[in-house]
Amino acid sequence: MTVRARIGDVDIAWEDEGDPEAPVLLLLHGFTGHRDDFLEVRADLARTHRVIVPDLRGHGDSGPSPDPAGYTFDALVDDLERLLVHLGVEQIDLLGHSFGGMLALRFALAHPERLRSLTLMSTSPESPVGMSADGFEHAIQIVLEQGMAELQRRAEAAGRSRVDPVIERWADLYWPHHARRYLAMDPAAYAGLGRAMVGQCSLTPRLGEIEVPTLILVGAHDSQFLPGADLLDQHLPAARRITFPEAGHHPHQESRVAFLAAVAEHLRRTGAQPDAE
Numbered sequence: 001m002t003v004r005a006r007i008g009d010v011d012i013a014w015e016d017e018g019d020p021e022a023p024v025l026l027l028l029h030g031f032t033g034h035r036d037d038f039l040e041v042r043a044d045l046a047r048t049h050r051v052i053v054p055d056l057r058g059h060g061d062s063g064p065s066p067d068p069a070g071y072t073f074d075a076l077v078d079d080l081e082r083l084l085v086h087l088g089v090e091q092i093d094l095l096g097h098s099f100g101g102m103l104a105l106r107f108a109l110a111h112p113e114r115l116r117s118l119t120l121m122s123t124s125p126e127s128p129v130g131m132s133a134d135g136f137e138h139a140i141q142i143v144l145e146q147g148m149a150e151l152q153r154r155a156e157a158a159g160r161s162r163v164d165p166v167i168e169r170w171a172d173l174y175w176p177h178h179a180r181r182y183l184a185m186d187p188a189a190y191a192g193l194g195r196a197m198v199g200q201c202s203l204t205p206r207l208g209e210i211e212v213p214t215l216i217l218v219g220a221h222d223s224q225f226l227p228g229a230d231l232l233d234q235h236l237p238a239a240r241r242i243t244f245p246e247a248g249h250h251p252h253q254e255s256r257v258a259f260l261a262a263v264a265e266h267l268r269r270t271g272a273q274p275d276a277e
Contacts, residue, residue: 001015001016002014002015002061003015003129004061004062004136005015005086007079007082007083007086008078008079008082009065009066009070010057010062010063010064010065010070010079011062011063011064012054012055012057012062012063012079012083013035013054013055013060013061013062014035014052014053014054014055014083015035015042015051015052015053015054016050016051016052017042017043017046017050017051017052017053018045018047018049018050018124019046019053020050021050021051021092022049022050023048023049023050023090023091023092023116024049024050024051024052024087024089024091024093024251025051025092025093025094025095025267026049026051026052026053026054026080026092026093026095026112027042027045027051027052027095027096027097027100028054028080028094028095028096028097028100028101028103029053029056029059029060029098029099029100030054030097030098030099030100030101030122031098031099031193031194032059032181032182032185032190032196033056033059033060033097033098033099033181034055034059034060034177034180034181034184035053035054035055035060035061035182035252036060036177037056037097037250037252038178038181039070040174040253040256041251041252041256041259041260044260045260045263048264048267049093052083052087052089052092054079054080054125056076056079056100056103056141056189056193057070057075057076057079058069058071058161058185058186058188058189058190058192059105059181059184059185059186059189059190060092060184060185061184063073064186064188064189065186065189067126067189068188068191068192068194069194070192071140071188071189071191071192071193072192072193072196073102073196074106075198076103076104076106076193077103077107077110077111079245080103080107081107081110081111081277083115084114090114091114091115091116092114092115093113093115093117093118093119093267093270094107094108094115094117094119095118095119095120095121095263096119096121096123097121097122097250097252098121098122098225098249099122099123099193099197100123100125101120101121101122101123101124102123102125102197102200102203104118104120104123105120105123105125105203105207106203108210108212109203109206109209109210112209112210112211112212113168115212116212116270116271117212117213117214117215117266117267117270118212118213118214119214119215119266120139120214120216120217120219120232121216121217121218121251121252121261122217122218122219122222122225122226122229122250122251123149123228123229123232123257124225124231124232125150125202125203125204125207125228125230125231125232125235126200126202126203126204126228126231127197127198127199127200127202127226128197128224128225129223129224129225129227129228130223130224131186131197131198131224132177133199136194136195136198136260137196137233139151139190140190140191140194140195143190143191144187144191144241146184147187148183148185148187149183150240151182151190152178152179152182152183152258155182156177156178156179158190159175159178165221165236165250166219166221166246166247166248166254167248169232169254170253170254174253190212204231204235206275207231207232207235207236207237208235208237210236210237210238211237211238212238213231213238213240213266213269213270214236214239214240215239215240215241215242215244215263215266216229216232216233216239216240216241217241217242217250217259217262218241218242218243218244218247218251219243219244219246219247219249219250219251219254219255220243220244220245221246222246222247222248223245225249229241229243237243240266240269242262244259246259
């Protein structure tokens with residue numbers, strides 16, 4: 001069920017699926033993402049949990065920030081906290097993908113009492129390897145002058161020319177969804193949150209503060225985020241890591257069955273997974 005409501009200073013859209021009385025599993029998509037990034041796994045996860053999947057501000061069907069300066073990690077942490085208050089939810093199992101994992105880390109540090117468990121997928125506690133500020137500023141210039149559609153066109157053309165063997169297996173689904181995600185994003189969100197991601201201070205020195213059981217998921221072909229997975233594995237005190245041999249940056253789509261098994265086992269091990277009927 002898609003829901004939309006005013007949360008703080010922005011309209012937030014989210015999916016709410018599963019038994020309303022079940023433990024809440026909240027999923028955070030990545031930069032330029034959309035709640036439908038999790039469409040293929042939501043129903044399976046909802047067999048044991050109430051699954052809530054929001055669009056971040058400026059993404060998907062959520063509204064834009066009323067102030068372009070409001071596109072910050074702190075604003076997104078506040079959005080998530082306000083959403084939980086709006087829903088009357090006290091604790092969650094939190095899963096973040098890519099940029100959503102960076103947000104999940106910050107939420108875990110700001111609101112540790114809210115978490116039963118944490119899953120960090122294809123993410124990093126600092127700016128991803130190979131993501132340069134200059135390159136991002138060039139992309140931002142394209143977005144602000146020519147729009148998200150032009151950036152998506154260029155990104156797809158470049159992506160198809162590289163013939164990524166992992167994405168190639170599901171390219172007929174990947175690229176149409178890629179276009180939908182980009183076209184639904186506020187250009188100011190691309191600029192503000194992109195700069196926040198590239199210019200972020202490393203959270204590695206603070207990872208020892210996160211004590212909840214944590215699962216680290218990464219694809220063996222996700223070269224940009226493998227170093228981040230290494231840092232998380234080395235510095236999180238209650239972490240367990242799984243590397244998917246056949247996956248790149250989207251294990252939940254590229255290794256769906258293995259992803260679902262890993263998350264179910266993690267939640268069982270941490271006591272957050274009730275028995276499925």
